[in-house]
Amino acid sequence: MTSCQQCVVRNRAICSSLSAPELEVLNKIGRRVPVHRGQTLMWEGDDSLLVANVIDGVLKLSTSTADGREQIVGVVYPSDFIGRPFGSTTQHSVTALCDAQVCLFTRSAFDDFARTHPELEHKLLQRTLTELDRARHWMLLLGRKSAGERVATFLLEMAQRLADASCSGGDAVERFELPLTRQQMADLLGLTIETVSRQLTRLRQAGIIDLPDRRTVVILDHEAMEAEAGNG
Amino acid sequence: MTSCQQCVVRNRAICSSLSAPELEVLNKIGRRVPVHRGQTLMWEGDDSLLVANVIDGVLKLSTSTADGREQIVGVVYPSDFIGRPFGSTTQHSVTALCDAQVCLFTRSAFDDFARTHPELEHKLLQRTLTELDRARHWMLLLGRKSAGERVATFLLEMAQRLADASCSGGDAVERFELPLTRQQMADLLGLTIETVSRQLTRLRQAGIIDLPDRRTVVILDHEAMEAEAGNG
DNA sequence: CAGCATCATTGACATGGGTCAACGCTCTGG
DNA sequence: CCAGAGCGTTGACCCATGTCAATGATGCTG
Numbered sequence: 001m002t003s004c005q006q007c008v009v010r011n012r013a014i015c016s017s018l019s020a021p022e023l024e025v026l027n028k029i030g031r032r033v034p035v036h037r038g039q040t041l042m043w044e045g046d047d048s049l050l051v052a053n054v055i056d057g058v059l060k061l062s063t064s065t066a067d068g069r070e071q072i073v074g075v076v077y078p079s080d081f082i083g084r085p086f087g088s089t090t091q092h093s094v095t096a097l098c099d100a101q102v103c104l105f106t107r108s109a110f111d112d113f114a115r116t117h118p119e120l121e122h123k124l125l126q127r128t129l130t131e132l133d134r135a136r137h138w139m140l141l142l143g144r145k146s147a148g149e150r151v152a153t154f155l156l157e158m159a160q161r162l163a164d165a166s167c168s169g170g171d172a173v174e175r176f177e178l179p180l181t182r183q184q185m186a187d188l189l190g191l192t193i194e195t196v197s198r199q200l201t202r203l204r205q206a207g208i209i210d211l212p213d214r215r216t217v218v219i220l221d222h223e224a225m226e227a228e229a230g231n232g
Numbered sequence: 233m234t235s236c237q238q239c240v241v242r243n244r245a246i247c248s249s250l251s252a253p254e255l256e257v258l259n260k261i262g263r264r265v266p267v268h269r270g271q272t273l274m275w276e277g278d279d280s281l282l283v284a285n286v287i288d289g290v291l292k293l294s295t296s297t298a299d300g301r302e303q304i305v306g307v308v309y310p311s312d313f314i315g316r317p318f319g320s321t322t323q324h325s326v327t328a329l330c331d332a333q334v335c336l337f338t339r340s341a342f343d344d345f346a347r348t349h350p351e352l353e354h355k356l357l358q359r360t361l362t363e364l365d366r367a368r369h370w371m372l373l374l375g376r377k378s379a380g381e382r383v384a385t386f387l388l389e390m391a392q393r394l395a396d397a398s399c400s401g402g403d404a405v406e407r408f409e410l411p412l413t414r415q416q417m418a419d420l421l422g423l424t425i426e427t428v429s430r431q432l433t434r435l436r437q438a439g440i441i442d443l444p445d446r447r448t449v450v451i452l453d454h455e456a457m458e459a460e461a462g463n464g
Numbered sequence: 465c466a467g468c469a470t471c472a473t474t475g476a477c478a479t480g481g482g483t484c485a486a487c488g489c490t491c492t493g494g
Numbered sequence: 495c496c497a498g499a500g501c502g503t504t505g506a507c508c509c510a511t512g513t514c515a516a517t518g519a520t521g522c523t524g
Binding site: 378379423424426427430445446 | 481483484489
């Protein structure tokens with residue numbers, strides 16, 4: 001059995017609040033599960049039966065209108081928490097953007113454990129508050145920013161979050177791999193795939209970014225990107 | 233001194249988790265404060281020094297771009313919690329939409345109290361999870377819905393939330409007073425004031441709603457409204 | 465290596481909603 | 495009762511972005 005003690009996200013996930021013996025108990029109720037690219041772990045509207053910690057990989061949270069228009073409402077990385085504890089239904093689908101690993105719990109077992117471990121709940125609260133701030137910040141982008149600003153903002157944020165996730169000391173990396181297709185970028189930004197593509201082309205032709213291949217982005221002029229994003 | 237025991241939101245706010253003696257202690261660190269219409273209680277980007285429970289009235293949470301475009305990212309009602317506990321900065325401004333009353337705490341005092349009262353933190357966690365679901369749901373509206381759908385969705389949600397807040401047993405009321413001006417509706421829906429006005433006129437001319445005066449809305453055909461909102 | 469599926473780019477065109485401007489209603493204070 | 499301010503409505507016009515369609519890359523499979 002894989003032990004929590006050796007878990008790569010041990011010190012960043014909400015589990016970091018737990019002592020060795022507590023971790024032992026948590027270890028018994030959770031199991032490590034691989035999730036393949038494109039696989040959906042939870043569906044919008046389902047009963048909330050599972051929650052999980054992301055160990056490795058990137059997943060999207062999404063909702064759709066009745067007629068099939070999709071909006072990505074969050075992107076989660078290793079050490080992030082997914083699912084809806086203390087609630088009866090899951091409000092959005094969770095789908096792997098690349099092959100991933102999660103540490104899965106039944107909601108009932110997790111809820112029980114959390115209720116008896118205030119430190120864990122506190123970590124979860126902090127994480128949820130941060131996610132709420134992030135979601136609300138994204139609402140400004142969706143409600144008020146132009147297509148050009150959206151794409152630039154997205155690229156800057158992606159650079160930042162991938163830098164945070166790696167160990168590069170917090171500086172945004174200027175070269176990175178997108179974990180999203182163009183369609184997924186469009187679904188995240190509230191645009192169409194064509195508009196995303198045109199904005200990327202525009203930024204490339206302006207010499208602000210480079211796109212060596214369709215998954216790679218190089219930010220050539222960070223200052224110009226900030227201006228494009230409407231910061232400042 | 234006004235006692236928590238007599239507070240109108242006593243049974244709905246996060247304080248409902250507390251026993252009489254605990255409430256006694258909380259009573260000492262909080263104070264009831266009136267907030268006038270238009271008054272801003274916290275500013276985006278400020279150090280997070282205050283948190284509060286809403287006792288009476290309606291307030292908006294908002295963010296802006298550098299060049300002044302505004303987006304309302306949340307609307308809070310009696311018993312809701314405002315401010316950013318366990319964090320150093322407030323990510324959005326909080327402004328009263330009508331004269332209101334809040335129960336104000338310094339963040340440090342509240343944080344200390346919360347850390348030693350897991351039941352309170354649990355309530356706060358539940359509330360925050362619900363707010364996060366709500367914010368993400370709104371992202372679908374901002375990213376993917378048409379102007380007509382946005383206005384209809386807003387009116388239905390407002391009817392629902394005002395019904396929840398009053399004691400009408402949970403049924404949406406078909407007649408209600410808007411706590412928002414047209415500009416504020418536009419800021420919430422990611423539209424302009426003209427578009428909001430035109431969509432309201434359209435719904436009125438279609439016989440789906442009535443607008444007896446500029447603050448009052450009457451939903452005449454609830455089914456048609458659901459269709460307008462894109463809830464197939 | 466050929467054939468096919470998937471993903472991305474580009475162009476031409478259409479349109480929803482933004483912009484600008486005029487006007488109307490309502491309330492307040494003198 | 496009038497003047498002015500604030501808020502809302504309506505109309506004309508325009509442009510950013512969506513829509514539709516063709517083409518180009520990339521990579522997988524047999």
